[in-house]
Amino acid sequence: MAWLQGKLFLAKTPWVFDIFKVPNQNYDLDKTLLHYGFFEKPELNVRFVPVRD
Numbered sequence: 001m002a003w004l005q006g007k008l009f010l011a012k013t014p015w016v017f018d019i020f021k022v023p024n025q026n027y028d029l030d031k032t033l034l035h036y037g038f039f040e041k042p043e044l045n046v047r048f049v050p051v052r053d
Contacts, residue, residue, distance in 0.1 A: 017048040 013019070021027070022045040032042040 013048075016051060018051055020047045020049060021045070022047055 025045060027042065027044055034040040
């Protein structure tokens with residue numbers, strides 16, 4: 001059930017919200033994403049704004 005709810009959330013989110021990266025945040029995947037058998041991901045802050053018609 002949780003898997004289904006997670007998939008539903010990921011499917012509906014782009015239709016309901018515009019997703020923006022928070023300004024003044026340095027985020028370079030080539031330099032900050034590390035891989036040691038699994039990914040060590042840097043923090044990425046985003047802002048969800050309701051879509052306007």
